[in-house]
Amino acid sequence: MKTLRVTAASLAVALLWMVSPSAAEQPSDAALERTRETVKMLDNIFKQTIVLVTDKYVEDEDDFAAGSAAVLLFKNVSESGPNKVRLIDATGDPYESENVAKDDFEKAGLKQLKAGKASYEQVVTTDGEARLRVLTAVPVVHKKCIMCHDHYADVPAGQPIGALSYIVPIK
Numbered sequence: 001m002k003t004l005r006v007t008a009a010s011l012a013v014a015l016l017w018m019v020s021p022s023a024a025e026q027p028s029d030a031a032l033e034r035t036r037e038t039v040k041m042l043d044n045i046f047k048q049t050i051v052l053v054t055d056k057y058v059e060d061e062d063d064f065a066a067g068s069a070a071v072l073l074f075k076n077v078s079e080s081g082p083n084k085v086r087l088i089d090a091t092g093d094p095y096e097s098e099n100v101a102k103d104d105f106e107k108a109g110l111k112q113l114k115a116g117k118a119s120y121e122q123v124v125t126t127d128g129e130a131r132l133r134v135l136t137a138v139p140v141v142h143k144k145c146i147m148c149h150d151h152y153a154d155v156p157a158g159q160p161i162g163a164l165s166y167i168v169p170i171k
Helices: 006-017 029-057 066-080 104-114 150-154
Strands: 084-089 121-125 127-139 162-168
Touching: 029 066, 029 127, 029 162, 066 084, 066 121, 104 127, 104 162
Parallel strands: none
Antiparallel strands: 084 162, 121 127, 127 162
8 A cells, every 4th residue: 555645845835726816716907997997986976975965964963974874875785795895984083983994904005095095905815706905085075074073174185084995896
C-alpha cells in the first residue's frame, strides 16, 4: 500500500488554490463599469430623496427627520433585494449609534472621503459572487439639517458629515 505524504507547503498550496478567485471569477471591466453606473444612479436618487424630504416635509425639530426616513428606506431596500445601502456618520457624533463605520472598508473609506475624495470603492467576493463596495460622501446641503444636528454647523464647507455605504452585485 502506498502512503501519501502531505507536507505543510503542499497543503498550503492546495488551500490557496481552493480559496483564491480564478481569473474567470473576476468581473469584466464592462461589468464593473455597469455596476459603477448603477451605484451612481442609486446614489443620485437616494440623495435627491433626502434633500426633497428635508425641503418639503421637515419644518421643525419635532418632524420626522429626513435622515431617519433615509435609514428606514435603506433598510427596506437592503432587505428586499441584492443591493445593500446604509447611511453612516462621518462626524464622530452619530444621531443613532448603529450608523457608524462597521468594518475596515468603511473606516478606510471615511478617511478617504474626509481627505477630499468624492467616493471610495473596492471589489470584493462574497459567497462566490463579485460585489462592488462603494462609499460616497454626504455633505450638509440644507440649513434644516442643523435643526437636529447642531454640531453640523461647525463642519467646514464640503467636508462630509456622513456617507452612503453600498454593496452591489457585479453582473
